[in-house]
Amino acid sequence: MTKNSPRLRTVTKVQPPFSLNDFPKDFGFKVGKEIIYLLATKSVQSLEGSEWEKIFAKCIDADWKPSNVGLDDVSLKNCAWGAKTIYSTNPENQSIARLISGRNSPAYSFGDSKVTDIPPKPLGEKVLEIWNERVSAVREKYKHLRTVVLLKSKDFQTFSIFEFDSVRYDYEKYDWKWNKRGNLEGIDKTNNSHRFTWQSHGSQFTILEKIPQKKLIVKINKPTLIDSDKFLESIGFKDDWITIINKK
Numbered sequence: 127m128t129k130n131s132p133r134l135r136t137v138t139k140v141q142p143p144f145s146l147n148d149f150p151k152d153f154g155f156k157v158g159k160e161i162i163y164l165l166a167t168k169s170v171q172s173l174e175g176s177e178w179e180k181i182f183a184k185c186i187d188a189d190w191k192p193s194n195v196g197l198d199d200v201s202l203k204n205c206a207w208g209a210k211t212i213y214s215t216n217p218e219n220q221s222i223a224r225l226i227s228g229r230n231s232p233a234y235s236f237g238d239s240k241v242t243d244i245p246p247k248p249l250g251e252k253v254l255e256i257w258n259e260r261v262s263a264v265r266e267k268y269k270h271l272r273t274v275v276l277l278k279s280k281d282f283q284t285f286s287i288f289e290f291d292s293v294r295y296d297y298e299k300y301d302w303k304w305n306k307r308g309n310l311e312g313i314d315k316t317n318n319s320h321r322f323t324w325q326s327h328g329s330q331f332t333i334l335e336k337i338p339q340k341k342l343i344v345k346i347n348k349p350t351l352i353d354s355d356k357f358l359e360s361i362g363f364k365d366d367w368i369t370i371i372n373k374k
Contacts, residue, residue: 142205142270143186147288147340156185157287158344166349167357171282178276179209196228197264197271197292205270208292217277217286218343223335224323225275230256231329242326250302250312253324253331258294275335283348288341 144150160181165171176192179199183190188202198206214220232238232252241249265271270291277286300312300321312322323332 140204140269143188143202146272146291147338147342149287149342150186153185154287154342154344157181157285158346160184161282161285161344162346162349165282166352169351173211173276173278173282175209175211178211182207182209182274182276195260195264197260197273198268200274201268204268205272206264206268207271207289208273209276210273211276211278213280214277214286215280217279217284220277220286221337223275223277223337225273225333225335227257227331227333228260229329230324230331232256233329246302246304246310250300250310250322250324251297253310253322254295254297254300254312257331261292261294264292273335275337277337281348283346285344285346286337286341287344288338290335290338 161173164173164177164181179192180190182188183200186200186202188200188207190200193199193208197208199209200207210223210225212223212225230253232241232244232249235256236252238244238252244252261271271293272289273292274287274289279285299315301315302310302312305311308326310324310326311320312324313319314321319334321334323334324330
């Protein structure tokens with residue numbers, strides 16, 4: 127007698143909030159407005175990582191909560207993002223992004239007393255293992271994990287936004303060597319391209335990411351700085367909003 131195969135319920139794949147680099151409607155316009163507001167209210171023109179995290183979260187209606195790991199500062203349903211921002215001389219056409227991605231310390235994580243005595247390949251594998259463990263820990267909470275990057279021109283008028291999946295890296299796909307500056311470089315065996323940099327002093331880990339063709343370009347007219355007295359007047363400021371107490 128032949129047994130029939132059991133009938134199973136259809137398992138629907140968990141979908142992300144939106145496809146990779148297919149940002150929600152009006153996302154670019156919202157980002158532009160937030161950047162203009164930010165620049166109009168800052169005496170020193172800058173747009174730092176935490177500010178970009180908050181802008182990105184607001185523009186996709188997500189939650190912003192700074193993370194020690196740095197991979198899940200922004201979350202929406204089953205998806206989390208780490209957010210990066212870097213200066214660019216050509217945000218529209220830049221092909222590679224160098225992304226500082228945390229401090230990976232084999233001395234701390236593995237108890238290695240002198241990491242420079244470890245041969246390049248085993249040391250590089252330890253550096254990647256620290257990264258991989260971080261990714262795995264976050265993926266236990268979120269089905270989808272991404273990094274969203276803001277390339278910013280130095281005049282703060284042109285911006286490029288793109289994202290990519292944050293993944294674990296296969297140790298066997300990379301060779302490692304020390305460069306002339308005393309940094310460890312990870313080389314992709316498939317195309318002999320520079321993929322990672324690890325600094326022995328400070329343990330800073332950098333990923334070189336190829337920028338996708340599909341990205342969002344946002345251009346703005348740089349605003350003039352809002353005068354503080356005029357701003358206070360516009361919100362109805364009164365002297366009695368301030369109380370001065372001199373304690374002795």
